[in-house]
Amino acid sequence: MADNRIAIIGTGLIGTSIGLGLAARPNRNYELVGIDRDRAAARTAKKLGALDREVGSLEEAVERAGLVIIATPVMAARRILEDLGRFLMPGAVVTDVCSTKAEVMRWAAEYLPETAHFVGGHPMAGKEKSGPEAASASLFEGATWAVTPSPRADERAVQAVLGLVETLGAIPLYIDPAEHDQYAAAVSHVPLIASVALFRMVRDSQGWEDAALLAGPGFRDMTRLASGDPTMARDIMLTNREAVLHWIGRLEAELRTIRTALESGAEPVYDLFYSTQLDRDTFIQNPPQRRRPEGAEPPSARDAIGRMFVGGLYDKIKEASDRLPAAPRDDRELKRKLGIEDERP
Amino acid sequence: MADNRIAIIGTGLIGTSIGLGLAARPNRNYELVGIDRDRAAARTAKKLGALDREVGSLEEAVERAGLVIIATPVMAARRILEDLGRFLMPGAVVTDVCSTKAEVMRWAAEYLPETAHFVGGHPMAGKEKSGPEAASASLFEGATWAVTPSPRADERAVQAVLGLVETLGAIPLYIDPAEHDQYAAAVSHVPLIASVALFRMVRDSQGWEDAALLAGPGFRDMTRLASGDPTMARDIMLTNREAVLHWIGRLEAELRTIRTALESGAEPVYDLFYSTQLDRDTFIQNPPQRRRPEGAEPPSARDAIGRMFVGGLYDKIKEASDRLPAAPRDDRELKRKLGIEDERP
Structure with a gap:
């Protein structure tokens, strides 16, 4: 049970809203651990029910975490990506919610260890108010959530992030970071x-x-x-x-x-x-809809996050990694593999 | 009772919302008559309860109306002001809701007979959707409603428009048209x-x-x-x-x-x-508040529209006109008279 941990780094509007949405999942089988530079904000997030535990160091937050969600402004995400590697469990999935993606993908490739699986993310949702007090479990309901897997991320990692997105009621959209x-x-x-x-x-x-x-x-x-x-x-x-x-x-x-x-x-x-x-x-x-090639099925991610955390996470990660082919070398290859048409024909 | 008539010319979003707000007034003592170039729109307004009666000609709409509300786009208001004079009852109060005021005030001065009392208006409220279907009695709740009395308008006319504004829950603001x-x-x-x-x-x-x-x-x-x-x-x-x-x-x-x-x-x-x-x-x-000079009382308009329509309107208009001093010759004089500080010191 201790392995089934999701770490939320940054408990402002977005991080706390993610926590509230994940906490509300019926029969959830994971622990929500959170940290914020402003410790009072993390305590508020815990009080609101977005976290099971609030911790004081990055190490405590991410040790034994199968999924790490970076929910800070972009420049803070850079520092966190620099520091994170030392504490990450091998095979851990790392995602973010930053508003720009190309730089974040570059930093993830530069700073994270080879054993980490980075899948960038950006929910197209927000509010005029910031901070955990403004958070809501329904903030992402119906919103587009851009997903930019790194070349190193394996399908299991992509599925975990898709599961996160769909658990929060958002609609994932594969897109090239640039x-x-x-x-x-x-x-x-x-x-x-x-x-x-x-x-x-x-x-x-x-x-x-x-x-x-x-x-x-x-x-x-x-x-x-x-x-x-x-x-x-x-x-x-x-x-x-x-x-x-x-x-x-x-x-x-x-x-x-x-x-x-x-x-x-x-x-x-x-x-x-x-x-x-x-x-x-x-x-x-009639907003433009995401186009899929004829006959291609969407990734069946609906319960990926739940399945991911049903058993001991580390074992499942190993098991899944052994079963899967090598991760594709670039985004386009990954998109083809997942049957997602490239956004630009 | 036939004299106690309010005419609404133009039953789109704004005109119909005004009608709904006026129709909802408890113990109201006036008839709401409406007209629209698009007759179906006026019928919809009536169906929604914004009008007691829907008519087919400007003459029918404004004959015996004590208060005429022009709720059309600006250029249509120009044509209405040109045509209105022939049908207006002497002493009738005319107002509008157009988004620009200087031109409207010029047209009113040029086209309306001397016996009409024009008080310009502009509610700072709206919606993305237009048409009577989008109307709501609460559209003006808490909104600023710019009021630009013409030099010819007497205090009774200004009070009638202030009463309209306050009946709809809006906050009147005297301002120079330019x-x-x-x-x-x-x-x-x-x-x-x-x-x-x-x-x-x-x-x-x-x-x-x-x-x-x-x-x-x-x-x-x-x-x-x-x-x-x-x-x-x-x-x-x-x-x-x-x-x-x-x-x-x-x-x-x-x-x-x-x-x-x-x-x-x-x-x-x-x-x-x-x-x-x-x-x-x-x-x-802390939005900036309308400033009033020390000791000056706001115009006691709360029930002016109600009082105006309690008895036979025409008699009351005559009576009130006889009692009042001559209308001031320009806006500033009127503002001073009403104890409203000029917006620009």
């Missing part, structure tokens, strides 16, 4: 920048006090992301700077196009708003 | 532009299908305004173009500042997000 970072810049990081820019634009103007009186739900929604954790935001920008700068340029180009329409008269302005409304309504009503 | 349009451009119209720009930026990119798979609640929230009614959006831009272009310029300047921070390293990026988080949290937790 592609992830480009698209995340477009749909997440630059929207955050726009939110900050809109808030600063009004806040720093002379008319702020009067303008604020008129601010309604539109302004509050459009500036919600600006209330997010500044450390997380900084780390995103530092590790995805090039893509973010590219998409800021695209946003500036859109603003110039709209400015031209405004200066050209009623018809182009109407066309702009009309076609955008149509396109967005289509997106909301 | 100031309103500047601030609305900052907190409402340019956020709408940003929402459209963000959506188009991703939608028109080659990676749209893949990027959309990663789009989470942040992207959905930041592009929500882009699903609004395109006619309303077009009319806002046509009647507030100068202010909107000014604030787009400010937004572009903010984006350049952020770009510079991203290129300068970790510390300025952290400072940017940290100070913005602090400022926005302060705004959300």
Whole structure:
């Protein structure tokens, strides 16, 4: 039973929400151990029921842990990946929830021992509030969860992370780390920048006090992301700077196009708003679905995390490793192996 | 009883929500008559209980109406103001809910007869969905409702509109029409532009299908305004173009500042997000309050709309008009008279 341990490193909004979701699983057969640089946050997570045990050192957290979940901002994840190797059980599965993936995958390859199986992750979910108090077991319900297995990760490790994702009610999406970072810049990081820019634009103007009186739900929604954790935001920008700068340029180009329409008269302005409304309504009503090649089955991960922790974990890891073919050497090969079509044809 | 009539012109989201709120008032003593260019929309509003009667002509709608509420996009409001004068009862109070105020005030002054009392209005509330089906009696609960009385409007007319605002649970804010349009451009119209720009930026990119798979609640929230009614959006831009272009310029300047921070390293990026988080949290937790001069009482409008419609309306209007001093000649004078501090010191 002591081997059936899941370690959560970082018990903020995301880490605590993961803990709550895992703790709620019926007949669960694993122990949830957590740690946070801010010990009070970890104690709160435990009080909320997201952890069975709160510990004071990384070693205590990950010793005998079969699955280690890094739920910190990106730069803190780097330091943890550097330190983790010494304490990891051979065969342990390591995942993360960081907002950028290419750098994280590089660090995992550089710092983790060969015996560790790293599968990157990024749940597309969040809240304006941070910290364990804002956590909820249903935070990931229906959310896309990007999954980026490292070349070293074996199928059992991928299945464990898919099991985690599905236990939390999220929908896994295989994606290349570099592609992830480009698209995340477009749909997440630059929207955050726009939110900050809109808030600063009004806040720093002379008319702020009067303008604020008129601010309604539109302004509050459009500036919600600006209330997010500044450390997380900084780390995103530092590790995805090039893509973010590219998409800021695209946003500036859109603003110039709209400015031209405004200066050209009623018809182009109407066309702009009309076609955008149509396109967005289509997106909301029929969001693009993940495509699978004809006949390919999705990975049967539904109960992988449960099965993984039914017996003594270490034995199962060994057993599974012996049974499986060697791990594929790169993501594309792995994706083919798992019958997941590459996202870019 | 036939004189106690309120006419709602335009039964979309806002008009129908107003009707629902007014219909719900206990012991109400007025009839709600509505009209919409799209007759099916008006029938839906009636079915939902927002109207007592749905009519087919402007004349039928406003004859013997003591209060006329124009709840259409701005350019349609212009045509209605042009046509309305012929049918209005002398002394009738006319108000609107349009998103821009300077042009509307000009049209009202130009087109309405001297016997009409125009008090402009703009509720800072809305929804991504339009049409009567999306309406709700609680839409305006706690929202700011900008009020811009025309020089010709007497105190009784202002009280009637304040009563309408407070009946719907909103908080009235006196503001100069030109100031309103500047601030609305900052907190409402340019956020709408940003929402459209963000959506188009991703939608028109080659990676749209893949990027959309990663789009989470942040992207959905930041592009929500882009699903609004395109006619309303077009009319806002046509009647507030100068202010909107000014604030787009400010937004572009903010984006350049952020770009510079991203290129300068970790510390300025952290400072940017940290100070913005602090400022926005302060705004959300302690929003600026409308300031009143020491000792001045707020207008006692709570039951003005009710009182207005207790007896035969026409008689009361005449009676009240005889009792009141001449209407003040401009907004500032009116504000002083009502003990409302000017928004700009």
